[in-house]
Amino acid sequence: MFIRIKSAYEKFKIDQLNPGDIILSTNLAGRGTDLDTSEKLEENGGLHVITAYLPTNIQIEMQAFGRTARKGNKGTGKYIIQNQYGLSIEKLKQIRNMLESERLNLFLINDLSKIKIEEDLLY
Template identity: 40%
Template sequence: MSKGDKAFVISKAATAGQVTISNAVFGRGTDFFCKDETVQRQGGVHVIQAFLSEEESEEIQIQGRTARQGKKGSFQLILLGFDLEEQFNLSIGWKDNVAKADWYDYLSAARKKRRILICEKIEENLSDATEKDRETHRYFDALLAQDKDAALICFKDIYTSFK
């Protein structure tokens, strides 16, 4: 989307009779200023988020698109159960086992658990990459020292580590 198109969408987004559908990119750093008094009399801009953000900070940013600079506004999550089950590894029918009043807390806990798993995977990948980096340095050191036997051993170690 061009800057001009984006500016046009933003300028029309908070006007009476207008529905604006956008993706998560608009949730951060985009201000939908509502200058329409009809919208303000009716409660302000209403944002519906149709996905559970992977990070709570993103959700807070999207919520902040509603009541800008002292204006009225509201926010709502409308989520598809299948997406939640897939993205956050929830069991089918999880809603049947959780009180409706606790759904948001349950989803927030699932989001935090997923984030922890992602961070653990990043740490694991970093550890693997660090070891591969060490192997590569040993290989280059052997090459620079013109130690063919050591270089061959290091090369085989590197090669097998990528299989």
């Protein structure tokens, strides 16, 4: 079975995933918590997720690779990424994490105090 999903709003019905089934989806297709794997698939290692991009933060990365694990099911994951600079996935993650850390620090410095003031004024 091959299913293509574009967004979480798109309705699809899969009773169970079996060995050989393929779901192709975008990052907007939801968390995958509604995916059920068959006993045969679990016996063969569970759901395998291939991610062809580096998520913008660790939370989204963990969400992608933890699709059925939230239900205690087995699974594996792998990145298949081509980048123009030939950097390893480890180096790409290092750069991503540094940029995300800088973004969060700027939020703490520039925005958090404003939000606190607004919250105090409104409540």
